[in-house]
Amino acid sequence: MSTIFKTHIIPKLKLDALEASETKALQQVLEVLEATGTDVYKNIQNNSDFSGITANFTTQVALQIYFHPQRYANTTEGIAFVIAWLPLLKEGIYPDEKSTRKLVEFLTFNLAYFQSEVFSKTTEQQLFQVLKILVESPSEAALPITQFLIQRIFDIRDVLSSEYVIQNCLKHDLLSGTYAVKQDDETIDTFSFTKDSNFVNCFFEDNWELFIHKFHQLLPVGRVYEKTAYDIMTPWFSSDLAAFYEANPNIALTAIEALKERLIWADAQSDALLHLTTAEGNYPLMQALANKKWDAGDVLLFNTRDTSLPKQQQDAGYINFLDWLTADSGANLNSEAFKDYGIKILSENTANNLPLECIPFWFQVAHPETGFKNHTETFNTLFSKLFLEDDSFGLLPTMRLKGEDFQVTGPFVIRTIAQSHSNVLLWFERLQNDGLKNPLNQFLIRAFSDAGEALLELFTAEEQENLQRLLLNLAYATRDSSAIVKAKNIPLIAETLGFLCVESGNFTRVNEIWALKDLDTNATDVCNQFARKHYINENSPLTLNSIQAWFNYLGDYYYSLTKEAVWVPEALTTQGERVAQYFNLQNEDVGFFIHRLVNRVLSFHKRCKSKEATNPIFKTISADIEVFLTDFLGKLKTKSFT
Template identity: 25%
Template sequence: MSIVVYCEKCDARQPNDWKAGDSCTTCGGMVREEVRCTWCVKLTPKGKFCKHCGSEVQPEKYFGAARILKSIGVNQMELGEKLRELPATKLEQYQSKYNRHLAVVQRAVEDMQRLEKMVVIQGQQKYSLIEDELLNKIPFDDETLADREKYATQRIESDLEFLHRRGELTSKVNLQLAGAAYYRWRPQQLTESHQYISQQIFEHIVNEKSFHREEWALLLGHLHAFKNTFDWTPFRKSSSLKSGKSFFETLISVLEPLLDIPYLQPYAAVALVHALKQLDQTDYQAYQRYEILAREALDNTDHDLRLSAGFLFESESVIARVGRQDSPAGAEALHWLLQKDSGIIADAVAGDSLSHRQFLAIESWIKNLNSEYDKALEHWHQRRFRLEEKQRERRSQLFNEGAVSDYQSRQEEEARERAALEEQKPQPPVSPEGLEVLAGYALNMIVDARDFKDAVEEDAEGTPLYLRILGFAVSYGILTQEQLDAIVSNSETYDRRDAVGVLLSVPSHYGLDYSQSYQYYFTASKAYEAYQEGFEHIESWLEPLRAGHYPTRQALDNALKFVKDHYSYTSVKDDRTRNILLDVLHLLLEATNEVSYHTAIFVITQALDIRNYLLAEWYADAAIRYGFCCRSHYYISGSPEPRKFEIGDTFIEDFFEGSWESFIQTYNRLASVGSRLAHGPADLVKNWIDYNPAALAGQLSANPDWALQTIDALKEGLLIQGTQGILHIRTEDGEYPLIEALALKKWDMADVALYYHRPGDLHYHQPEGCLKRFYEWLTGNEGINYYSPAFEKYARHFFTFSADAKKIPAGMIPLWLSESAPANRDEKKKTFFDDQFSVLVPLGCNNPLATVLREGEAFQLTSDYIFEHIFNGFGEVVAYAKANFHYGLKSAANRFVLQALYHAKDELIDRSENEEELAELVTALSALALNQHEAKMYNDYWLSYLIEVIIAQRNGFTNRLGFLNMVWKLGGLHYSISEKIYDFVKENISECIERDPENGLRALYAYYEDYFFGSRIDAKWVIYVLQEKTREIAGAFEQHEELFIEMGLFMLGYITREIHIGEADQRRTLGELEKHFYAVIEQVSPEKVPAELIGQIREKINSRQISLHISTKLERWIEDNGLVVEEAEVEPEYSSHEEKVQLPDDIDYDPEEIHMDMVQLSTFMGTFQANKDQVETLINHLPYYKKDRTDNPMMLSILMMKQAEIKAFLAEDMSAAIALYQKLLEIILDPLCAPNGPFPGYGQMTALMMPQMLEGSMFAMQYIHSLEAMASSGAYSTPHQELLKSLTEQLKSQQTIS
């Protein structure tokens, strides 16, 4: 219910919201003259009495005193009277007292005045409210007064501060308004929660007692309410209020009146429309009207309002226009435009550059935008850092293990891990394109030198404005060349290097020439004068380097020189700087231009220069640990192609002046240098090599001198560091140049150790040369190296093949032969080598030669290989044989050599240089056979082959007999060879006789003696030879008279020898010699027979020492050849014999008794049985010589053979016994059977049989007597007598025993 009021002066109608005290809206004068009632302090029209309390209206001057009086107890009725009664002084006193209190009110009014400027609704009413509130309270109590007076003395300059301290305000009216003003003032920086704000607004609107409901309602149309964050929940509550109306109705009732007030109309409309929209009440009947009114606000001069309207209607052009304003609203507008990514954001820029406030707005917006992202990103970076740390750890571990070849797989795995992490990387918020546009304008803010100079305002973090502008500009925008140049020159002018740093912290924009900025930024001659500054300067490179901006050559060189000069301090004291330095180097090396090359040269030079060892070590370690100069690339000027840090012609050209030798020497110098750190310079070099070992291997292969130098270095490295270095590198052909080079030099212990570390595939495939060197080493220095630590630790493992001959390298065999040679007295050594190698020797000599390993492949040894490679030629074989063979077959080494000789037995003559050498070999071989010490077990399978080897050499000897003798000596060794040897001897002695009759014959006849006494079957050949070679022997005798005499006498000596009865073998042997003797004599032409020999023969014949039939033949031969000398005296005796022999015709015998011929006789003998007939026939035939006329006592042999049978028969048949005894006696007494008779065999045989037959017979004594008588009769020849006598003696003694 409103009352229409008209101005008293101009009669103009006052607005609906007119309150008492408001001025006229038209003339500005007082609408109605009103005064304050002195009692109730309410305004009342200037009349007689107050319209509120009815008190008398007093003139103005009494008001103060009236208030005092009222306070001291004057009642309403008395007041006017009292006032008027007051004396002037008293009045003045009261007035002054009142004034003191009034000042407080005045101050509140002043505050209100200040607040009014911050709110929308203007008007006097607010002041009235204050007076209503405060004047009533005068006088204040002392405390309040003092407090307020104190407050009054303060002067708060900042409006914001003033609003913040609104709690101190004296008046509640002020306080409530200050709340609204505060929210209206700086919405974007509110610290209160949005819920609280909404709640406050809501309560102020719905509270009818609230002083400033309209003002609070208008806040709904304020920018603040357009924020996404504004909380509309309290307003949307559907429950009705105390008044019974809904909020929306309440709101309309509050704001509707304002629509009638022109200057408030747009505010109210916007607030209404916004609220209705938010409350989904757009179908409200008055909504259309409100909207039309609100649209007018789009053209309002109040930017805040216009912006709100713009927001309300989403009018970009309006917003953009507001955005130009250098006000909080402008910032809000910009934020909105950015948020919407409006295409017309450029319209928000006035002129060609941003205002300061605009920039700040953009900055804060971006900050807000990025805050979430930054947090996520920070977390992600921490994860990445941890991953990298872990990978680095593993990588350096790999390096320590030397498993460089695993890098490939390791790298792949790491890449996978990194990729997995990369996928989880938080995505940056999408920046609106508008930012790029704005960036250009932002940059223009400082293009001008003066602007640049002034843009120093720092933000909360202390970053000056120009840096922030640059940061924003380069992050989002695109530089132009002019801007770049301008800023760089500005920076130079004002010495703001950091500005350029910001420019360079992002990758270069395409097509821009940064050279000036590089020149300025990276050059810092003064900074390098001091340590701290110098490194700070270098540290400042990090960002540009990361962005891909690189210093000029000069600047780079200066920096690197500075680093180098100060390294000693950096290395020891300054961890931080060291790490920064690492980062800088890393970035420089990762450059894709020549900077990487120059830096690499620096790093490599430092890392390889071990004169300053600490430096070198640190660089090398860093290089490997972080992948500098290894596993990475470098670029050289003018070539876009990346080059790898791997050994090769290009690399050598780039870093070692094209000299492989220089590189190799560098490696050699470093090979033995270790490192305190995980990696040393040597590792760095090795790393390059590892990527392309074949290149280096090829060079080493082509230049053995270099390889030898490298080997020395490797040895040193092995001994000092225990590393194998590049020993394993191989050429593209798969060769190992360093291993090959090992074969070119004499070895020492270190070489052995080095060779021990040879690559695995050379475990069996060992180079012959190296084995040879190893052999030289082990056998050299008097063999002492066997006991060296190098042998124990390394070389011993070269011999791990004992089980299998196929794993024995052929080149090792000389070692065995030398160390296990039987002549070697070192038993320990010998045993060791025999254990390893004896598997090479098969069971038997005729087995194939062992198969061994040669150059990694199975290789069957050949004799030729053994002679020419295992030994150095046949001469050495002979030397070996000479020195060792006499130790016998027990030695495996001997057997091995023998086997080789056996398999080449037919070539040995050709191989030996001369006969002497061959003889030495054969002698050694024979010694090998002869030493049977512990060798018996080998005889079966070795000896006969050994003999074959020896025999095969016969044609190589001119002295056949010597050779023969030598072979001969082996005859008795073993049954397996005897036959072979005697066959050989037989065969060869014939040859010897022809070639060298003198010695040959002597040997032959000497052997006859052996035969004679030994009567061994295996010697029977001597007789055959004698028989077969009669002609040759005779021929020899013809030519050598002395030999003839000697041998002739020798034979005669045997022929004339007496053979004991029973020695049938000797007799037979002798008979053969007799025949031979005669045959030889017969063959020789008579005139050649020496007279001395003939004399001897004659003598022997005469003395009847030669058996009859030979002597007969000899005599005939002598006679025939007319060689008879004066031997007349002997002749008669000889002739008497001749006579008796020639008496067969006179021998009378009874043909009936002796009727059987030779054939019948032999049948009879074969079927003889002791019965009467047959015994009788036997007895009759006993003197068979009478018929047969030969001295063949064959019949008598039956007596001997069937002795027991016959004697048993005789014991029963006495007459037959007597007949037999008688017949035997007859034969004994027959002169024909006398020892000098023609049939001495018969006589002797009978004499032998007689005692046997008579043994145990009763007739024995009778025969003894008769024999005795006959013997002493003198009728018999002397030999016959002796025979009889001895027979008698024998019978006698037999008789005595029995």
């Protein structure tokens, strides 16, 4: 039994004022206090009959045990008195509200003493053990103690005392479970620590605005690198709090500013509040962030965005981020916020999360003549990874446009992103010196290739010719490029030129494009098919030049052992009758040309025959020649020889 109870409390107990049930409750109190040797206990034992009586620990009994204001006159004695409650509290014998509020007065007055060196850690441990039991008790004592702790935490006028209470609440796991409230009908209701209407009613005068104001004031307060009140309150966040922010967007903006101060001054993350969600799954603070003009702090906050954040809210955030980067002529590109967080926003991402605005932004900051030369390498590296290195999406990525997923297409790049086709050609022409090492060139090549035949509608004939020349120059500038770059881009250039070069009979250009196969083997099939389409075109009338070309390339086909001019066999096996009909319709003397044609074909046929035994390839060539001669001579009229 503690000295205080033995000396000052038990001798003053008044039994005559108690009912039998209360006296029995007092007897149990004395037994818990190990006070069975006292006169009071013996008096109860000798003069009471508790048969059929249930102990009733009423307010009257509680007042006799706990309400002794004079004990608080001396700080040390007051602390000893409170600690002496522990055996009773552990048995579920709690003080009444009046006694508890007197305790709160004592605690409030002595907060500075509790923080002094003379207050031992052992005593502190015992004191907060008392408070923890009271806070978690299903009694009328719970609310006053809980109110005291929360009020002290939120009272940043006395930062030292606030910090002291915060650290001990964290240390002793206070305010993490439930709190009890005595209702008007004397019943006790228990609530979880949740920021809802009950919480605001009990601790902030039923005033949400008052609570939010104090909450925002507290957010930036605390020791750097240490836990703060925020860590106590994080489990309290609720959909009700989110709904309040959603209904009050201006207050949500003040939360954003408080969070930025917290991150800057306390150097502490605040993801839980930033990613607070309503019952419907909305993120009111992220929505507020999306709807404001950004500063460096907003970049920092957006860098901590939740991966579950709806894409529509992410879209607005990314666009704000791009606007922030280009504000003030790109001054923010040199900021610490961009270096530390902005680069991560883009690099730790995928193209299908980003808005389409990223593409014109890329051209704006990475083009050699836009004035952002110091950042060209940074953004080329970032967007190369996003738009070029990830081949899972094909030629062009799927991105975000007006709140929806959007498959980027070549025509869209040319029409919308570049705003006009003349801009595309201007960009492209000024990028020529960089060759394919410049990712902008690689992206434009993908866009042109994806556009395909639409290029004929997007560009005038003069512009098409200009674009063909630009693409050819770029292709031949790849000789010093890596094998990977050439393998990806030469075939795309060849395909694009195939769409652009549709004029029949322009074999000089056809041969230039066909020759791209020599730059990279991945372009061989594309180039050969392109050449075949021009040299063997049923929809274009034959000319002496085109016929002559077929048989000139017979030599390439023969000497390369069928590796070059691979379309020659098709000409030999399908065009014999067509060539004969062409000569049959000529009014001029073409005999000399026919003799040369036949002699050339027979010459190669003879060579093949002489080598058939050593190489079966020559047997195949001679067989194809024989098909041609049979078809050609079979349909050729005799007069054509004259």
